[in-house]
Amino acid sequence: MRGGDEMTQLYEQLFRRKSFHRFTKPFKPLTTEQLDTVKQYFSLCEPLVENIRTLLCIVPVGQTTCRQGEYALLLYSERRDGYLQNIGYLGEQLNLFLTKENIGACWYGMGKPKEREYEGLHFVCMLCIANQDEGCFRTKEAKLNRLDAKDIWEGEDAYHLAPVVRMAPSACNTQPWLVKEQDNTLSVHRVFRKRGIIPPSLVPYYQSIDIGIFLFFLEVAMEQAGLPYKRTLLLQEPVHTGPVLTATYLVNI
Structure with missing residues (x-):
C-alpha cells in the first residue's frame, strides 16, 4: 500500500x-x-x-x-x-x-x-x-455526469467505495465497469453499456484502458479507507462477449 x-x-x-x-x-x-x-x-x-x-x-x-x-x-x-x-x-x-x-x-x-x-x-x-x-478544477459540490452508485455496484458496498469510484473517467463517458461484492471479495468486470462515438472495433481497446483507470480509483479508495487487500488480475480475456472479469480483490484480509 x-x-x-x-x-x-x-x-x-x-x-x-x-x-x-x-x-x-x-x-x-x-x-x-x-x-x-x-x-x-x-x-x-x-x-x-x-x-x-x-x-x-x-x-x-x-x-x-x-x-x-x-x-x-x-x-x-x-x-x-x-x-x-x-x-x-x-x-x-x-x-x-x-x-x-x-x-x-x-x-x-x-x-x-x-x-x-x-x-x-x-x-x-x-x-x-x-x-x-x-x-x-472540480469541487465536491460540482455536478458529475455519472451512473448512480447502485448501477455500478452489486452487493451491500460494506466499505462505502461505490460513491467514490463512480467518479472515474472513461472514453466517451461509457463507464464500462461493474463491481460484484460477495463476502470479502470484490470482482471487477468490464461491461458494455454504450460506445458513444467510439468505432465498434475499438470499444474493447478503449474500455480496457478505462478499466485500468477504474482499478486505480478503487485501490486509492480502499487505501484511504484503511482496507488491506490482495489483488488478482485476469489478463487473458475470453473470446465470448458479455461481462469480462478483470480483477478480484480479497478485502480486509
Missing part, C-alpha cells in the same frame, strides 16, 4: 480532477521545470502489471491531431497481456498528479501522434495538458 501522505493527496485529487475538453484561456505556458517534474513522476508510477516496458514522451499538441491544450503526453508500451489496463492505471496516476499541480488534463483517446512507435514501443493513448487556475 502507498504511504499515508501520498495516498491522502491522491484521494483528494479524485474529487478535484476533471476532464478539460476545453481549457480556460489564456493559460500560462508550462515551464521546462514543470515538464521535467511530470517525466520524473511518471518514472516513479507504480504499474498494474509488472515487466511491461512503457515510456512517456511529451510533445507540443501541434505534433499530434489534438488541438486542445499546450502539450500532449504520449504513452507508449509493449503489447503484452494487460498492457492496455496497465496504461490506464499508470496514466491515471499521472492525471491525479497533474491535478495536484493545477495542470489541467484530458484523456484524448482518438488523438494520434506523428510517431506511432517510439524506441520500439507502440503508441497507446495520450493526455493533452495545460496550466489552469486552481478554481478551474
Whole structure:
C-alpha cells in the first residue's frame, strides 16, 4: 500500500480532477521545470502489471491531431497481456498528479501522434495538458455526469467505495465497469453499456484502458479507507462477449 501522505493527496485529487475538453484561456505556458517534474513522476508510477516496458514522451499538441491544450503526453508500451489496463492505471496516476499541480488534463483517446512507435514501443493513448487556475478544477459540490452508485455496484458496498469510484473517467463517458461484492471479495468486470462515438472495433481497446483507470480509483479508495487487500488480475480475456472479469480483490484480509 502507498504511504499515508501520498495516498491522502491522491484521494483528494479524485474529487478535484476533471476532464478539460476545453481549457480556460489564456493559460500560462508550462515551464521546462514543470515538464521535467511530470517525466520524473511518471518514472516513479507504480504499474498494474509488472515487466511491461512503457515510456512517456511529451510533445507540443501541434505534433499530434489534438488541438486542445499546450502539450500532449504520449504513452507508449509493449503489447503484452494487460498492457492496455496497465496504461490506464499508470496514466491515471499521472492525471491525479497533474491535478495536484493545477495542470489541467484530458484523456484524448482518438488523438494520434506523428510517431506511432517510439524506441520500439507502440503508441497507446495520450493526455493533452495545460496550466489552469486552481478554481478551474472540480469541487465536491460540482455536478458529475455519472451512473448512480447502485448501477455500478452489486452487493451491500460494506466499505462505502461505490460513491467514490463512480467518479472515474472513461472514453466517451461509457463507464464500462461493474463491481460484484460477495463476502470479502470484490470482482471487477468490464461491461458494455454504450460506445458513444467510439468505432465498434475499438470499444474493447478503449474500455480496457478505462478499466485500468477504474482499478486505480478503487485501490486509492480502499487505501484511504484503511482496507488491506490482495489483488488478482485476469489478463487473458475470453473470446465470448458479455461481462469480462478483470480483477478480484480479497478485502480486509
